[in-house]
Amino acid sequence: MAGRPLAAVVSAGLSRFGRREGLYWRELFVEAAIEAFERCPNLDPKRDVKAVFVGHMGESYEHQGHTAPTVADWLGLTPVQGFRLESACASSGAALRCAVMAIASNLVDVVLVGGVEKMTHRSTPEVTEFLAMASDFPFEQWNGLTFPGLYALMATAHMHKYGTTEEQLAMVAVKNHRNATMNPKAQFQRAITVEEVLKSRVIAWPLKLLDCSPITDGASCAILVKPELAKRFTDTPVYVIASAGATDKIGVYEREDMTTLLSARAASQEAYKMAGIEPKDVDVAEVHDCFTIAEIMLYEDLGFCPKGYGGKFIEEGQTEIGGKIPVNTSGGLKAKGHPVGATGVAQLYEVYLQLTNQAGPRQVAGAEIGMTHNMGGSGASAFVHIYRRGD
Amino acid sequence: MSEQAPPTIESFYKFVAEGKLMGVKCKRCGHLTVPPRPMCDKCMSKEVEWVQLKGEGEIVSFTVISVPPAQFASLAPYAVAVVKLDEGPKIPGIVKGATQPSQLKIGMRVRVVFEKAPSQQTWPQWSRYYFEPL
Secondary structure, X not given: OOOOOOXXXXXXXXXXXXXXXXXXXXXXXXXXXXXXXHOOOOOOHHHHOOEEEEEOOOOOOOOOOOHHHHHHHHOOOOOOEEEEEOEOEOHHHHHHHHHHHHHHOOOOOEEEEEEEEOOOOOOXXXXXXXXXXXXXXXXXXXXXXXXXXXXXHHHHHHHHHHOOOHHHHHHHHHHHHHHHOOOOOOOOOOOOOHHHHHHOOEEEEOEEHHHEOOOOEEEEEXXXXXXXXXXXXXXXXXXXXXXXXXXXXXXXXXXXXOOOOHHHHHHHXXXXXXXXXXXXXXXXXXXXXXXXXXXXXXXXXXXXXXXXXXXXXXXXXXXXXXXXXXXXXXXXXXXXXXXXHHHHHHHHHHHHHHHOOOOHHHOOOOOOEEEEEEEEOOOOEEEEEEEEEOO | OOOOOOXXXXXXXXXXXXXXXXXXXXXXXXXXXXXXXXXXXXXXXXXXXXXXXXXXXXXXXXXXXXXXXXXXXXXOOEEEEEEEEOOOOEEEEEEOOOOOHHHOOOOOEEEEEEEOOXXXXXXXXXXXXXXXXX
């Protein structure tokens, strides 16, 4: 059996994603945490939770930093110790990685991990500016590059080098929207067509509006415990059997190959080794589809298909539910929504549902091994986790 | 600006104000980078020196931005390319006059042009470089 457990996920919660008017992020976090607490009646949060790790990218949205104590306070957990992790859109992937390290270190035995972002109350130019802070300022932002612009640079290069087409990019959005019709918490529970994607407004050529993940409000939460304690809390734990992180050069322009996400490649190779599995053993994966081109590059860089084959891989339907390796059954960032700080643990939430057979109409039959890949900015950071269904 | 200027981003843009595109070369391993770095990211040497670059190269990727950040709103749509300079380093820059993807091609030759910062500009008080087709 693959993979020594590093930590056990005994519960998880997710707020509804979308436009959540009139709520502050701390209130969204409470919504996610209440679900995690209610799913786990054997957990007494005040007594059991020994540390809080929260991913949160930006204090600009609400003029509110100092995230960890705010979360601990609103969850009634004061004076528990807390940590806020920032790694752009991989903030809660970073929080998850730290939570696993904390448990594996034996210094704490029960940890609450999560992430949050409240974005939709700010104007699109403001959000664009806040997000852009995660890219290189003196060369990228200074030359008018936005996040869609940076991924567009990767897309142009990928299309040129491998013949990837705009239609293939569109197919990623179509698949993820279709999956989101089966996810009651998704921001867009609406199917779309390739035509609609191709005809949507150009944001940064060759990327159109429907190639881009949306601006979203949301929060995610999970309870991690030492593997030996799992059965005290639940009969159906999910084990984290690999946890890895990696970085890439902050400037996309300086990377040797703009068609490769080095951080995904490095983190996943380490994770596969740690878990003792190969890419073909993964039954279900949530990957960071902030833009359609990202998902295509990730098929390649996470080893699901050979380099350059990503466009064909989506076209062949290999990543559909029922395909060789279902990717983003939740709807992904594209259709479930992308409250940036919440995304990493929101991916864990989906894999938790899948590996405990609770994913409803989007359930991948017999899923035993799951994977999450959470990426920061233009790929300058990445966190990969691999999970195994508990026995 | 002299060649004794510290190997910093601030110095790079001061050179840009003088119409010079400068890179930094590691004296130990010869690695050449734009932007400048106080320490070579290949061999970790702190012995680096400024080198002037010719300012010509070819487009390795590009995009045309239709939804810009607020401060670039008046320019949109505008093209940004990553250019591999003939000396090796790659840098991004706006391609003057290009507003359609059909105007650009990977492999197209371009050269750098400079524009002095307006005197009233708030931080950062940097001049700009752009590209134009050769």
